[in-house]
Ligand SMILES: Nc1ncnc2c1ncn2[C@@H]1O[C@H](COP(=O)(O)OP(=O)(O)O)[C@@H](O)[C@H]1O
């Protein structure tokens with residue numbers, strides 16, 4: 001069992017809270033991402049789970065073992081936590097060939113040479129590097145080096161795999177194909193994965209659930225669709241995907257948007273001032289009908305869609321139009337707009 005239970009974990013560096021009262025249960029076999037902007041505490045949290053960093057407060061359990069309990073003297077060192085970890089920087093050893101890099105954790109564990117060879121070969125096969133065993137890291141591409149790091153993390157057959165921005169140093173195409181490979185490996189091996197990233201598309205694509213962090217504090221824990229469609233607050237709405245923010249006033253099931261001179265029905269559980277958020281793909285443009293008028297300010301061709309700026313009075317809205325062709329609208333043209341999914345947060 002590699003369930004991970006994190007209770008009220010805090011990490012202070014001097015007076016700065018890098019992580020503040022982090023609470024989460026990651027289930028056995030689950031793929032969970034910790035997502036947030038740079039500096040929000042993701043790496044610090046992951047390093048505390050791995051045992052490379054000591055928590056200032058709180059408790060961490062992996063399976064049925066408490067590995068860290070601040071103030072209680074319980075601290076299990078990394079090598080005894082039975083986890084695999086992959087870093088953004090690969091961290092493969094330049095003076096060792098691929099085989100020796102991957103075999104290293106088994107050597108430390110004093111696994112007999114015969115078995116070491118067998119398990120290393122197996123781990124290399126998992127990441128499709130069988131042919132590269134004799135090469136040195138400087139004879140490999142970035143993607144291949146990252147595979148070495150992945151094989152090394154998996155060779156000791158850990159139940160829990162921790163990944164810290166493992167794909168950020170790769171080019172876009174390779175990054176996308178590696179997403180699938182990591183997902184496949186996770187399923188095949190039944191691993192519990194905690195995946196740290198600042199890339200929301202990556203977190204969306206790979207995770208069973210996402211933990212959104214901001215300034216050391218968890219903002220929301222949920223499945224990707226909920227995070228995207230029902231963000232817990234405006235910070236999450238802003239960080240995940242694109243949004244137009246408008247000032248609003250909620251009363252009797254209606255939100256008044258005075259900035260753009262319209263009101264919309266809206267079911268929320270509060271009244272009063274609101275920050276209203278609408279995603280660019282949730283506003284429809286039409287030549288013939290809609291709830292309000294706007295004027296095309298500019299547009300960008302994105303191949304599968306058109307990225308438009310549309311002015312409504314003094315307010316400029318960003319709209320992603322997937323329906324019509326780029327040539328359909330001219331700059332300065334008057335159009336109709338209709339709002340789809342609208343989100344609102346109390347101010
Ligand atoms: N060893 C350290 N000493 C002091 N401050 C640190 C240390 N490590 C991280 N921090 C601070 O903790 C905060 C969170 O950092 P980090 O966990 O690396 O964020 P992320 O991985 O989300 O980019 C940042 O403000 C960072 O400067």
Ligand SMILES: [Mg+2]
Nearest residue numbers: 039042043044
């Ligand atoms: Mg980091």
